[in-house]
Amino acid sequence: MSIVEIKVPDIGDFDEVTVIELMVKVGDTVKADQSLITVESDKASMEIPSSHAGVVKDFQVALGDKVKQGSVVLMLEVEGAVASAVVAAPAPQAAAPVVQAPVAAAAPAAVAASSGPIEVRVPDIGDFKDVAVIEIMVKPGDSIRIEQSLITVESDKAAMEIPSSAAGVLKELKIKVGDKVNIGDLLAILEGVVPTGAVAATVASVAAPALAAPVAAAASVPAVATVAAAVAAHNPGALTVGLPHASPSVRKFARELGVPLNEVKGSGLKGRITDADVQSFTRSVMSGAVQTLAAAAQAKPAAAGGNDGAGLGLIPWPKVDFTKFGPIERKEMSRIKKISGANLLRNAIMIPAVTNHDDCDITDLEAFRVSTNKENEKSGAKVTMLAFLIKACVAALKKFPEFNSSLDGDALIYKQYFHIGFAADTPNGLMVPVIKDADKKGIMQISLEMGELAKKARDGKLSPAEMSGASFTISSLGGIGGRYFTPIINAPEVAILGVCKSTIQPIWDGKAFQPRLMLPLSLTWDHRVIDGAAAARFNVYLGQILGDFRRVLL
Numbered sequence: 001m002s003i004v005e006i007k008v009p010d011i012g013d014f015d016e017v018t019v020i021e022l023m024v025k026v027g028d029t030v031k032a033d034q035s036l037i038t039v040e041s042d043k044a045s046m047e048i049p050s051s052h053a054g055v056v057k058d059f060q061v062a063l064g065d066k067v068k069q070g071s072v073v074l075m076l077e078v079e080g081a082v083a084s085a086v087v088a089a090p091a092p093q094a095a096a097p098v099v100q101a102p103v104a105a106a107a108p109a110a111v112a113a114s115s116g117p118i119e120v121r122v123p124d125i126g127d128f129k130d131v132a133v134i135e136i137m138v139k140p141g142d143s144i145r146i147e148q149s150l151i152t153v154e155s156d157k158a159a160m161e162i163p164s165s166a167a168g169v170l171k172e173l174k175i176k177v178g179d180k181v182n183i184g185d186l187l188a189i190l191e192g193v194v195p196t197g198a199v200a201a202t203v204a205s206v207a208a209p210a211l212a213a214p215v216a217a218a219a220s221v222p223a224v225a226t227v228a229a230a231v232a233a234h235n236p237g238a239l240t241v242g243l244p245h246a247s248p249s250v251r252k253f254a255r256e257l258g259v260p261l262n263e264v265k266g267s268g269l270k271g272r273i274t275d276a277d278v279q280s281f282t283r284s285v286m287s288g289a290v291q292t293l294a295a296a297a298q299a300k301p302a303a304a305g306g307n308d309g310a311g312l313g314l315i316p317w318p319k320v321d322f323t324k325f326g327p328i329e330r331k332e333m334s335r336i337k338k339i340s341g342a343n344l345l346r347n348a349i350m351i352p353a354v355t356n357h358d359d360c361d362i363t364d365l366e367a368f369r370v371s372t373n374k375e376n377e378k379s380g381a382k383v384t385m386l387a388f389l390i391k392a393c394v395a396a397l398k399k400f401p402e403f404n405s406s407l408d409g410d411a412l413i414y415k416q417y418f419h420i421g422f423a424a425d426t427p428n429g430l431m432v433p434v435i436k437d438a439d440k441k442g443i444m445q446i447s448l449e450m451g452e453l454a455k456k457a458r459d460g461k462l463s464p465a466e467m468s469g470a471s472f473t474i475s476s477l478g479g480i481g482g483r484y485f486t487p488i489i490n491a492p493e494v495a496i497l498g499v500c501k502s503t504i505q506p507i508w509d510g511k512a513f514q515p516r517l518m519l520p521l522s523l524t525w526d527h528r529v530i531d532g533a534a535a536a537r538f539n540v541y542l543g544q545i546l547g548d549f550r551r552v553l554l
């Protein structure tokens with residue numbers, strides 16, 4: 001057994017292409033030439049095949065990554081020893097047509113260099129025979145630029161746009177949708193003058209060294225032909241699974257409009273999605289006649305017992321057979337974890353949340369807390385930092401009432417009560433008991449109540465009433481450690497304060513550094529309701545109060 005790196009092959013002119021689909025997963029056994037990923041430029045989509053048979057060990061790319069020639073796609077475990085651990089992926093034979101590519105398209109352009117009618121022909125599209133014309137992107141009378149895409153052709157492995165090898169006015173189209181074309185077939189007749197110098201220069205830089213035949217072709221033809229060539233090494237037969245049936249330019253157009261292509265019904269040949277389909281889908285959504293799946297999921301997210309992402313139009317959650325990698329044990333999640341998980345997922349997806357981090361000086365407050373606890377040692381009553389935090393938050397919520405609000409459609413509900421939830425870590429998972437009317441209670445009472453509620457939470461004895469009605473939540477990891485984190489808002493609240501462990505920091509007092517006890521604050525807020533400036537002010541004010549509680553009285 002040995003491990004080989006499967007790399008992106010020569011993809012010609014394309015600097016970078018985007019990974020739009022992973023066609024295999026870790027643990028899969030793949031055949032040589034089997035497609036591994038699909039990549040896409042604005043001109044073509046293509047599948048990158050495996051140069052070896054083996055088992056996929058580890059992906060080195062993710063969806064959305066930009067890759068180029070030589071980028072490692074994945075690590076493959078192959079039978080026996082391989083001469084080099086680094087394998088240049090798709091077969092060298094794929095490269096040959098790439099170099100040849102300009103030739104076919106070159107001839108007409110060469111003729112055109114003088115002026116008069118220019119024939120544009122199908123360039124070398126590698127091994128493909130009889131590829132179907134699925135889209136015509138221009139019409140007679142159009143002014144055509146060099147490299148402008150004229151038609152889209154499609155095989156079972158790739159869709160590619162054929163660009164014009166010359167500039168001019170389109171006089172006549174020689175093909176129609178549904179026609180099958182091959183290298184050298186006449187596509188169109190242009191009339192105009194080709195800027196000869198520019199063309200020749202481009203061609204020279206693209207293909208000259210390896211070409212024996214006379215060349216004077218269009219700049220982008222090699223790129224498209226390269227696509228075909230890269231794909232040509234594939235085992236024909238297996239179709240791309242899961243990709244919407246659309247040309248790269250339509251996909252780009254859909255992306256620009258934010259249209260989920262997998263929800264668009266194609267009206268083209270074999271259900272292919274066209275520009276017009278994308279436009280009509282957009283119009284339907286705008287008019288309210290159609291709702292995207294993502295919008296539908298937003299409207300009814302809590303029911304998303306399905307956590308596979310399908311409801312959001314996402315690719316499915318990866319299903320991995322972990323036993324392939326080592327021993328495992330499967331345990332059902334606790335009921336609390338399942339419930340809180342569904343809520344956290346909804347809140348994370350639906351709320352445009354932002355987190356502001358800050359530090360505040362609690363040196364004096366902590367000294368006060370410690371001395372108070374010392375005084376009360378005999379009674380056993382203990383005040384906690386969290387109780388002070390709750391009180392300080394109440395003061396900040398009074399000063400910034402939108403933090404104590406909830407969204408109700410287009411309106412805000414401002415609560416005139418101050419019920420503060422606090423996250424409690426329990427053996428069964430996260431629970432959030434609520435201190436009701438915290439504004440009306442003293443620190444001692446809050447500390448006592450918190451201790452009781454936290455114990456009930458750990459013992460699984462909290463009643464639903466003790467966990468409901470919070471208008472703001474605090475999540476304290478101060479007793480554990482860490483610096484900052486990004487807590488998830490407990491909807492329908494609009495903000496949550498995360499607190500981590502205080503540490504002594506050197507703080508400049510204008511003359512010297514002083515050792516001060518600094519408390520890290522992480523305030524997450526709903527940007528639909530709260531602005532960044534308000535969040536910063538909230539943190540500053542909270543810090544001022546924790547620095548000197550007398551400010552509450554001002």
Ligand code: CAO
Nearest residue numbers: 384385386423424425430454475476477478479500501502
């Ligand atoms: N900085 C430094 N020390 C801190 C501190 C802070 N910010 N906050 C608490 N401490 C100290 C306490 O003073 C206490 O020390 P002493 O016993 O010497 O006084 C010690 O840490 C333990 O505190 P605690 O965490 O048990 O008590 P608490 O009142 O601070 O918190 C509770 C109670 C229920 C909030 C806490 O036990 C808990 O469950 N925290 C986890 C919350 C959580 O999971 N949040 C994440 C939610 S997102 O998944």
